[in-house]
Amino acid sequence: MADLEIDLGFLKLKNPVIAASGTFGYGLEFEPYLALDKLGGFVVKGLYFDPREGNPPPRLVETPSGLINAIGLQGVGVRAFSEKVLPRLRGYGTAVIVNVCGADDDEYVSVVEFLEKQDGIAAYELNISCPNVKQDGACPALSPEPTFKLIRRIKAAARRPVITKLSPNVTNIVEIAQAAEEAGTDGISLVNTFLAMAVDIETRRPRLANVFGGLSGPAIRPIALRMVYQVASRARVPVIGMGGIMTGGDAVEFLMAGAAAVEVGTANFVDPDACVRIIREIDDWCGAHAVDRIRNIIGTLRTPREA
């Protein structure tokens, strides 16, 4: 058994595997399938201040090795979450990270202010990158200024560490990451889903009621990996990488590319115990490669440039 512990500086994880927001419900849905305390952590489904209705169906369409979703962040709101869900998550001995949403900057701040009064939260993941809630996938993470401004306000309101989740739907991901860093984010997670669509050629209609959705799954992994590498190569804060990770080997790719931890998303849909399997596979990989400590492989990619 290798030492899988990861220290993000602001948060210690027992292993590098975190279940990604929007794919893990509020955590409790997965209790029948895995022991939550085996995870490095999990990020609960994105929370707005009030309950949110979400988009009409169809909300999902499967594409080659991928899934396009346009759920529209349906959820119970921060109050119901704090009263009904959070008390049941305490005492699991794993990092509970809350994904924070808002229709505008004020709402993000309200959500954080409300959560600051609750116990049992390890960190916030600032969801500035959901492509499914505004026209044409608009969100703060598409340009540096709104990203900077929002994180500044959140950092002023939050005692707890803030991880900013970036969108891949940008020309220059590094520029956005730098804006997040300058605004004081404690960590960066990427990528959220890629803005995408699919067409039903029989009905000549889009397959999603929302027309656009976010593409996830193995189909996006190589692009996500490239973006994580670009950001991690320059970032001063820890980077959490994600995008189509299905196996321990996939996770190791992201770690080598510079991610200090990974999030696992769509894989949870296919196998509700995927995170635990991936942790085991990372451990197996360490065993097979004489790696004592997983942290020693972070950012160890050997590139021709550096050789």
Next chain:
Amino acid sequence: MAIDRSARVLTALSWGDYHLLGIETAALGRTARPGQFVMVKVSPAPFPLLRRPLSVHDAGPSGIELFFKVTGVGMDILARKRPGDTVDLLGPLGKGFTVTAELRGKRACLVGGGRGIAPLYFLGRELKVAGAQVTVLYGGRTIQDLPLRGKFETAGLPLLCATDDGSFGFKGLVTESLERFLEREPADVLFACGPDPMMRTVSEHAGRRRIPCEFSLESMMGCGIGACWGCVHRIRDEGGDGWVKICEEGPVFRRDRIMWTE
């Protein structure tokens, strides 16, 4: 619920695009109830990526049966399974039909269209065990869409078939056949599963005649366990209405809770 990663296929029957698999899986078979579903992983490769939801066609202590129609690449892979092959099953999931002792002596009418017949076999058997008088209405476009007709009869479940082209049984829609049936023999309870337009019409008949009714809804599902929020339907509750997860609160809903949108 359980995950059985290597449930063994024991029997495989085919009728054109329709297929019936008998699968050995005590873990799922023991606890499955009529109207519940399983999520089937058809391939270990990342394509097709997601599990497919299929309602439990029949279940017993040693396993389950799945009845399905090939509608795409996922079901096509499943249709190629042969005895001895294994499948990866997650289930049983969701909330099924209401089968209680109160149905003893009651007249239950089951309406299935096409592959929507799948959950009604298990339901019919269990209703019979509960002492209900069961009649099954089974509809399809042609006789080719009614491959299970012999199976229902063998199980002692009275069957009325309807085909659009009249190639077998009543010529017309299964809902027209239902209307005639209800004129002759009032039913105490209705259960239905099939295409949306069929279920809507069944709902209208049930409403007009004030017959309690349950529907099994179908949806594309991301996970089947309530995590993705992808399979919602408009459902009424005491507090109003909203998008409710079919996998978690359904797939079976009482008629008065379902709002037919579009």
